[in-house]
Amino acid sequence: PDALLFFRLGDFYEMFFEDAITASRELEIALTKRECGLEEKAPMCGVPHHVAETYISRLVDKGYKVAVCDQVEDPALAKGLVKREVVRVVTPGTILDANSLNEKSNNFLASIFVDSFGAGICYVDHSTGEMLTTEFIGEQGITLGAILDELGKIMPSELIINRALADDKKIFNAIKNKIAPFINIIEDEGSELTAYLKEVNDFFKKYTEPKIELQSKIYSIISAARLIKYLKATQFSALEHITDIQYYESEQYMLMDISTRTNLEIHETMRRRDKKGALITILDKTKTAMGGRLLKNWLERPLIDTKLINNRLDMVEYLTKNPFVSEEIKEMLHGIYDIERLSSKITNGNCNARDMIALKQSIKNIPDIRAILFNTGQEQFLKIQKELDPLKDVYKLIEDSIIEEPPLSLRDGGLIKKGFNTNLDELRESSMHGKEWLSELEKEEKEKTGIKTLKVGYNRVTGYYIELRKTSVDLVPDNYIRKQTLANSERYYTEKLKEIENKILGAEGKAIEIEYEIFQQIRELVKKEITRLQKTSRLLAIIDVILSFSIVANANNFTRPSLNRKGIIDIKDGRHPVVEATIEHQLFVPNDSYMDTRHNMVHVITGPNMAGKSTFMRQIAIITLLAQIGSFVPAKEADIGIVDRIFTRIGASDNLSQGESTFMVEMNEVSNILKHSTKNSLLILDEVGRGTSTYDGLSIAWAVIE
Ligand SMILES: Nc1ncnc2c1ncn2[C@@H]1O[C@H](COP(=O)(O)OP(=O)(O)OP(=O)(O)O)[C@@H](O)[C@H]1O
Numbered sequence: 001p002d003a004l005l006f007f008r009l010g011d012f013y014e015m016f017f018e019d020a021i022t023a024s025r026e027l028e029i030a031l032t033k034r035e036c037g038l039e040e041k042a043p044m045c046g047v048p049h050h051v052a053e054t055y056i057s058r059l060v061d062k063g064y065k066v067a068v069c070d071q072v073e074d075p076a077l078a079k080g081l082v083k084r085e086v087v088r089v090v091t092p093g094t095i096l097d098a099n100s101l102n103e104k105s106n107n108f109l110a111s112i113f114v115d116s117f118g119a120g121i122c123y124v125d126h127s128t129g130e131m132l133t134t135e136f137i138g139e140q141g142i143t144l145g146a147i148l149d150e151l152g153k154i155m156p157s158e159l160i161i162n163r164a165l166a167d168d169k170k171i172f173n174a175i176k177n178k179i180a181p182f183i184n185i186i187e188d189e190g191s192e193l194t195a196y197l198k199e200v201n202d203f204f205k206k207y208t209e210p211k212i213e214l215q216s217k218i219y220s221i222i223s224a225a226r227l228i229k230y231l232k233a234t235q236f237s238a239l240e241h242i243t244d245i246q247y248y249e250s251e252q253y254m255l256m257d258i259s260t261r262t263n264l265e266i267h268e269t270m271r272r273r274d275k276k277g278a279l280i281t282i283l284d285k286t287k288t289a290m291g292g293r294l295l296k297n298w299l300e301r302p303l304i305d306t307k308l309i310n311n312r313l314d315m316v317e318y319l320t321k322n323p324f325v326s327e328e329i330k331e332m333l334h335g336i337y338d339i340e341r342l343s344s345k346i347t348n349g350n351c352n353a354r355d356m357i358a359l360k361q362s363i364k365n366i367p368d369i370r371a372i373l374f375n376t377g378q379e380q381f382l383k384i385q386k387e388l389d390p391l392k393d394v395y396k397l398i399e400d401s402i403i404e405e406p407p408l409s410l411r412d413g414g415l416i417k418k419g420f421n422t423n424l425d426e427l428r429e430s431s432m433h434g435k436e437w438l439s440e441l442e443k444e445e446k447e448k449t450g451i452k453t454l455k456v457g458y459n460r461v462t463g464y465y466i467e468l469r470k471t472s473v474d475l476v477p478d479n480y481i482r483k484q485t486l487a488n489s490e491r492y493y494t495e496k497l498k499e500i501e502n503k504i505l506g507a508e509g510k511a512i513e514i515e516y517e518i519f520q521q522i523r524e525l526v527k528k529e530i531t532r533l534q535k536t537s538r539l540l541a542i543i544d545v546i547l548s549f550s551i552v553a554n555a556n557n558f559t560r561p562s563l564n565r566k567g568i569i570d571i572k573d574g575r576h577p578v579v580e581a582t583i584e585h586q587l588f589v590p591n592d593s594y595m596d597t598r599h600n601m602v603h604v605i606t607g608p609n610m611a612g613k614s615t616f617m618r619q620i621a622i623i624t625l626l627a628q629i630g631s632f633v634p635a636k637e638a639d640i641g642i643v644d645r646i647f648t649r650i651g652a653s654d655n656l657s658q659g660e661s662t663f664m665v666e667m668n669e670v671s672n673i674l675k676h677s678t679k680n681s682l683l684i685l686d687e688v689g690r691g692t693s694t695y696d697g698l699s700i701a702w703a704v705i706e
């Protein structure tokens with residue numbers, strides 16, 4: 001009921017009444033009126049079906065939901081009115097149109113469920129099929145803070161929340177302002193837990209055994225069940241690409257709250273909200289869309305397990321030392337399209353033959369990549385090599401069946417290779433022959449009648465005909481039957497022509513139909529391999545990110561950090577990677593820093609303005625972050641003690657829209673930091689207490705340090 005209805009009428013999608021008024025305003029298309037049996041004419045507007053996706057995306061970008069109502073019967077076969085159904089509802093979190101998706105970002109739809117004892121969050125990327133969930137147990141104030149931090153990592157474009165969350169105005173406003181998703185409030189149904197659990201288990205049963213570790217996670221289950229329900233209600237059938245749900249605990253990762261992520265300018269700069277000048281721009285040398293998304297993901301979830309980090313660092317180190325190998329991998333990754341989104345498209349059914357070819361090209365290089373990985377002999381690469389599925393069967397299937405440059409449309413034939421299906425080949429043969437027969441017929445008739453200008457022609461409406469100039473009408477033989485009269489010519493047909501026509505058109509139409517069917521069969525076959533495709537794509541993404549790390553390390557002179565668990569951060573000649581890149585002639589001055597958990601727990605940094613204090617502090621945080629995602633770091637040497645959280649409090653930004661003054665924002669953030677930091681956290685506080693007078697500020701800073 002809250003969606004605009006796109007109603008299929010012939011070659012158009014039409015909207016009526018209020019929908020038409022809204023859509024014509026938002027899309028700037030003409031509003032017309034139509035008789036509808038009521039007193040007033042119905043306002044209406046429409047868009048051609050082949051460009052509908054762009055219009056739908058534009059409406060969704062503007063914050064509308066769009067319900068697409070399609071013809072579900074073949075109009076040629078239907079009796080009376082063609083049956084129509086709503087086949088999908090497009091929302092910001094479920095849109096699949098490639099133009100409105102950023103290929104290097106996930107597009108998440110998240111569901112949150114909270115009550116007084118805990119909170120669960122479950123989210124899915126409909127375009128790739130990933131689904132993840134986590135939960136928080138405890139006091140409501142704490143769980144809501146954790147939810148907000150988690151949302152900051154996920155940055156969903158659409159949210160489903162329950163009433164309890166919607167009623168908590170403080171957190172609700174924070175979500176609205178900081179994350180700004182499209183929010184659906186869905187009332188609690190009061191279902192039993194077993195009903196929720198059944199919903200989740202049923203959904204995944206086809207692919208995986210019900211998850212043991214999930215069974216005890218009540219909040220995760222409820223949020224997942226609510227998410228699945230919403231997906232089912234909006235997407236109807238097309239959900240088979242969501243094959244698995246992954247539970248994780250946020251303690252498995254280093255924690256950064258939203259403001260830290262903003263302050264360190266990881267994804268965008270603070271002032272201009274621009275990617276240029278953000279850390280990701282320097283770091284992202286990935287070749288594939290999957291790699292780009294995974295890199296973002298790793299940046300959101302730095303590791304705290306030294307073994308896992310070292311596994312990544314080992315691979316990066318290998319590539320930095322073996323430029324030939326990394327060059328080879330780079331080349332191999334180059335031709336790889338977004339396998340994850342392609343395979344989702346294929347399972348969703350809205351793929352065309354070109355998507356199949358793109359998939360084929362993407363998996364073509366996998367055997368070579370496996371060979372390269374095998375030759376490295378490096379432990380981690382060997383592990384990936386073993387897991388990496390060469391998908392030869394899928395490759396062969398597409399290679400054998402679909403022609404190299406197929407047309408966009410599936411309904412006009414010309415998709416399937418010769419030799420794949422004998423039935424199809426025969427039909428094509430007879431339509432080919434038909435064309436020969438026609439030219440023979442033309443020759444014969446010319447000879448018989450002696451009319452040199454006689455022509456056999458074709459048009460879509462009337463079919464095949466024999467055309468004569470008006471001047472030669474007297475010579476027309478008796479067996480010609482008149483079909484059509486034009487200004488300068490007459491068109492006829494004969495029994496024989498009719499016969500040939502039936503054969504040709506019959507064969508052509510049949511062939512097109514068969515091609516369409518074959519394509520659907522191939523699609524079904526590929527669809528069965530969806531889990532393998534997804535796995536392959538995720539492994540390729542890992543290789544891509546590791547490669548990107550090694551390219552960045554070589555280009556910017558990064559070194560491998562060593563890791564310790566003693567809380568020592570010891571950096572020699574550390575640099576700020578972004579500031580360094582912007583300063584000309586390599587005039588950036590490297591700096592050392594040393595911290596531990598005993599006598600060097602706190603550094604107070606003073607100095608004149610423009611001295612580089614803020615840069616220095618941020619650079620320590622960034623080096624630590626880079627080390628913990630498994631990247632090399634901008635320093636001559638670095639020994640990094642694993643931290644569980646990085647907190648920053650930098651600058652002063654007003655948040656008056658949330659009803660908080662500068663000083664209030666600052667105190668809130670500092671209080672949050674003091675409450676949540678542990679002895680293993682890294683805290684960066686830049687100019688604490690500057691929101692008030694000198695002495696008060698000093699006292700605050702003093703108190704905070706103590
Ligand atoms: N190590 C460095 N080598 C060269 N240039 C640097 C270095 N660190 C910072 N800069 C440059 O110096 C300028 C000031 O840096 P920064 O903002 O860190 O200074 P600050 O001491 O925090 O100043 P303020 O007291 O005004 O906050 C920036 O333009 C930055 O590009």
Ligand SMILES: [Mg+2]
Nearest residue numbers: 613614615686
């Ligand atoms: Mg400063």
